[in-house]
Amino acid sequence: MRLPPQPRERIDRSQRILFTFDGKVVGGYAGDTIGSALFAHGQRIFSRSFKYHRPRGLLCCSGHCPNCLMTVDGVPNVRVCVEPIRDGAVVEPQNVWGSLERDVLSITDKIGGPFTPVGFYYRTMIRPRRLWPVYEKVLRNLAGLGRLRKDGAGHTRYDVEHRRARVLVVGGGEAGRAAALAAAALGPDVVLVDETADLVGHELEGVEVLAPARALGIWEGGLVPVVAGSVLHRFRAERIVVAAGALDQPLVFPGNDLVGVMLPGGVRRLVRDFAIAPGSRAVVIAAGEEDLEIAGELREVGVAVPEVVDLTSTPARRIEAHGRKGRVAAVSVDGRKVDCDLVVASAGRQPAYSLLAQAGARVEYDESRGIFVPTNLPAGVEAVGSVTGEDCVTVDPVRTTKGAGGDKCFVCVCEDVTTKDIARAIDEGFDSIELAKRYTTVTMGPCQGKLCQLASIRLYAQATGVGEAAVGTTTARPPWAPVELGVLAGRHFEPARRTSVHFRHEEAGARMMWAGPWKRPYAYGERPEDEVRAVHDSLGVIDVSTLGKILVEGPEAADLLERLYPNRFGDLRPGRIRYGVLTSDAGRIMDDGTVARLADDLYYVTTTSTGADSVTAWFEWWNAVWGYDAEIVNVTGALAALNLAGPRAREALGRLVDDPDVVSAESFRYLDAKALVVAGVPCLALRIGFVGELGYELHFPSPAGEHVWDRLVAEGARPFGLEPQRVLRLEKGHIIVGQDTDSESNLLSAGMQWLPKMDKDDFVGKLALEHFAERPERERLVGFRMEEDVLPVEGAQIVVEGRPAGRVTSARRSEAVGGVIGLAWLPPDRAEEGTRFEVRVDRRLVGARVAHGPFYDPAGERMRA
Amino acid sequence: MSFLLECPRCGSRPVDEFAYFGEVTRRPKGSASLRELTEYVYFRDNVAGVQREWWQHRTGCGEWFLAERDTRTNEVLAIHLPQPERAQAGGAE
Structure with a gap:
């Protein structure tokens, strides 16, 4: 039933809109909210309360209280009193067992009172302890708010916008509008945020109006996140004007x-x-x-x-x-x-000071007006209108006497906290407002204290006799307005880096896996061992474009690398390659890769796939400290890299270059770096023993990735993935930084005593290594072979004489070696060749023996062939 | 942390564009006792007040620079480009 047309009504009576409520069709007008349409339709009970399941109806009708929370189109906890009506919306009540009119659980209101005082479940439902999960499940069904759809169906797409404003005004009442117009007269970029739909369609000259929209808080640097629909606007404002107004306070x-x-x-x-x-x-x-x-x-x-x-x-x-x-x-x-x-x-009106308090303002009690007012506003934040306390006054909200009897007397409608609960909490010794808040949960419900903060403080002040100023307020924390988790999470996406050959892998049926930020092929079929065999017996190719690639160039490039790496690079001749390991000044192993000297003043550094950005930043930082005349450029994304490996690698590469002689054993030796034109593409070719066979790593511009890949595959190279690569590299005893090493690992314990050149004046990590060399070794990284054909998990415990003594870091089954091999950390006295120890595998102990040196081709003849 | 930080090249930018690299430390020269090494590697002053610290405009221009920041208020009092060791020593350039 509607009244005759009202002068300022917002509804458009010519436009009927239909939606369903609890399965029945309800009509309203454009301009209605779901709540107003329901009310006009005759609905009076809008929800059932949190604990006692008491019927609740519209109370504030401004989106502050919890009384009209419903599930709309699958989204729980929508305040229907401010949710605009829309055609076909599916509206359902929540926290109800039965119907809004007859909720079976309202029995808790009749009998539950004496048995369910505040905090009852902390005391009564903890014993026996093992039953807590059962209690919890029951309580969750009885109490609580709406339900999330676990299937995630019908989810909204959320987004974030980063924005700047010269002046951001929060609150579109009279004072807020006046402030926005005054600011707009002085310059551009004025934004006004209002939580109601009142300003929709209003023109404010020079002001961008964002409504309905909610400011969630004020953070340092003038950051104000504002939710408008499904978009989070992260505003950076030079000046913030809070005109949040005042809040109607209920009587108790x-x-x-x-x-x-x-x-x-x-x-x-x-x-x-x-x-x-x-x-x-x-x-x-x-x-x-x-x-x-x-x-x-x-x-x-x-x-x-x-x-x-x-x-x-x-x-x-x-x-x-x-x-x-x-x-x-x-x-x-x-x-x-x-x-x-x-x-x-x-009970009057209390300034809505929360945003200001969050921003750093103080809140003081004004005895004469019975309100808390914000003072000492931080720089860049101003307040206008009722939020300052202007035209605000409250009377004592408590209109009952202790033990007066009658119906329950609610301080907090969100959490069903009564005056009795507050009195009991005080009797039990929770005599500070911050403690009482946590114990009774008053101010912790959906309204976040908008309707109960003042009343609870006044009750406390009366009961303890210390006065409101001494009781003080609880800390104002964001978010000030309710916000969907989806808005905070932002758009649902999972960014991945893909190499320029990515789609060739997918076409070849590769199983893709995450490798740091990259997607890489795990293997191309169900049998990674076949790919291993292809590399050993014939020819394989792996996409290693993910390796970090850094150019270091300048007259002092050699000096810079000499000081960054524990080993020597100053004496590396142009056209030659050397393995390098980076350590921190704590001696920790950080990354490894190859370093090729391309010219006197130019080095090409490769890093692990996950290390590209951190190593670049590391190089740049040290050079900011030292100031060598060298430039550091990360070219990871610009270049593709393919590693061609296997006994047939030379002949296959020979067919793709103009003159096969340039790749002959004599002219392109092991650890040579050479400029080649392969399949018409200029490449930097590195002859390295990446997977232990004769191999060439080709680095070239990314756009040619698929072309070169196709040509190599056409020459008979079988694509192999990360899993076969791990088997191949483990067969050679190569470590993986971060897999086989951790924050305690150093070059000496990881078996690379030969690498650091301690006679150098300085290098990063030298000071620590000097001390490691003097200290007794605690553990050592060694290879091992299992005595049986069982595969321990990575991280498996090593047992010596019944005691834990170490751990397995890598383990794989190798056809070429004929058994299960791996790397493990062992006590130094157990690290001798052939020493037996036991590994825990599936709850039993399996024997293993230490095996030094590469498991496969220990002399390295195959990769030097 | 949501304050704005001045990059020497790009100007005022949100702090999440930058990487923090901790307070400025003094690296021992030549050799160091275990105590000196440990102090350099692990110990930090962690002042409640103005601290000199390293920042990099990681997702911006990549520049490394020093900032003097009040750790209590996140107020940045000054920023400057580093004065490299070799320039100070009147080095090879």
Whole structure:
């Protein structure tokens, strides 16, 4: 039922909109909210309360309280009083067992009272301990808010926008609009954020209006995240003007949560915006002029107002609402009972200071007006309008006496906390407001204290007798307004780096796996061992474009690398390659790779696949400290790299170059770096023993990736993935930094005593290595062979004489070696060749023996062939 | 942490574009006792006040620079490019 057209109504009566509520079709008008349409349709009970399952109806009608939380199109906890109506929306009540009108669980309200005091589950449901999961499950079903759809169906796409504003105004009331217009007159980039839809379609000259939108908080650097629909706008504002206004405060009296007890702002909204009479017979309990005007406004639209109480002039110590089936039927004021179906009850208005407090402002109690006001605003943040305390005053919200009897008396409607709960908490010794908050959960519900902070502080002050100023407020924390987790998570995506040959791998049926930020082939079929065999017996090719590639160039490039690496690079001749390991000054092994000298003043450094960015930053940082005349350029993404390996590598490469002689054994030796044109593409070719066979690593511009790959495959090279690569490299005893080493590993313990050149003046890690050399060794990284054909997991425990003595870091089955091989950390006295130890595999102990040196081709004849 | 930081090349940018590399340390020269080494590698002053520290505009221009930041307020009092060791020593260039 609607009233005749109201002068400022927001609904468009010519546009009917239909949606379903609990399976039934409900109609409303464009401009309605789901809540106003439901109310106009006759719905009065909107939800069931958190703990006692008491019926609840519209209270604030401004998106602050929890009373109208419903599930809309699968999204739980939507405040339907401010959610715009839309065609075909599916609206369902939540936290209900049965129906809104008959909720089976409301039994907890009748019998649960004495048995379910605040914190009862902390005390009663902890024994026996093993039953807690059962208790928890039951409690979760009884209490709580809506349900998430676990299948994730119908999820919204969320996004983030990074924006700047010269002036950002939060709050679109009179003061906020005036501030925005004044700012716009002085310059551009003024944004006004308002949580209501009131300003939609309004023109404010020079001001960008974002509404309905909610500012979540104010962080340092003028960062204000604002949610508008499914987009999070991360505003950086030079100046922030908070015009968040004031919040209607409820009165605390028995039955104050009955359906039909409303705040003045909510009543006003229903009449003025939606042309709905909120009741037929109303009692107005006002806390000042503004509230009193409600009586006249209601009478104007035909609502009888038999009783008006002004708490600023009438003491009215005791108010009590009487209900019938959860709806208010009468109210008594100091014993005088008046029948009614609407109680407009107000304790006045409290500034909505939370955003300011978060930003760093202090909050002080103003005794004379009974409100908390923000002071000492931080630089760049201003406050205008009611949020400053202007036109705000509250009366004592507590209108009951201890032990007065009657219905429950709610301080917090979100969490169903009553005056009795607060009294009990104080009796139990929770006498500070911060402790009481955590114990009773008052101010911790969906409204985040908007409606209960002041009342709980006043109750505390009265009960403890210390005064409101001493009780103080609880810490204001973001988010100030409710926000979907999806908005904070942002767009659902999983960025991956792909090499220029990526699609060839997919076409060849590769199983892709994550390798740091990259997607790489695990293997191309079900049998990685076949790919291993192809490399040993014939020819294989692996895409190693993911390796980090860094150019170091300049007159002092050699000096820089000489100081970055423990081994020597100054004496490396142009056209030659050397293995390098980077260590930190703590002596930790950080990364490894090959370093090729291309010219006197030019080096080409490769790093591990995950190390490209960190090694580049590391080089640049050290050079910022030292200042060598050398440039460091990360060319990882620009170049593709393919490693061609196997006994047939030379002949295959020979067919792809103009003159096969340039790749002959004599002219292209092991550890030579050479410029070649392969299949028409200029390449840097590195002859290295990456997987232990004769091999060439070709580095060339990424766009030619597929072309060179195709030509190599056409020459008979079988693609191999990461898993076969791991087997091949383990057969050669190569370590993987980060897999076989950790933050405790150094070059000496990892078996690379030969690598650091301690006679160099300085290198990163030298100081630590000097000390490691003097200290007794704690453990050593060695190879081993299992005595049986069982594969231990990586990380498997090593047992010596019944005690844990070490761990396996890598293990693979190798056909070429004929058994299971691996790397492990062992005590030094157990690291001698042939020493036996045991490895825990599937709860039993399996014997293994230390085996030094490469397992396969120990002399390295095959890769030097 | 959401403060704005001045990059010497790019100007004021959100701090999440930068990589923090900790307070400026003093690296022992030549050789170091175990105590000197441990102090350099592991010990930090961790002041509640103004600290000289390394930053890199990691997702921006890549520049390494020094900032003097009040660790209590995140107020950055000064930024400057590093003065390399070799330039200070009147080195080879």
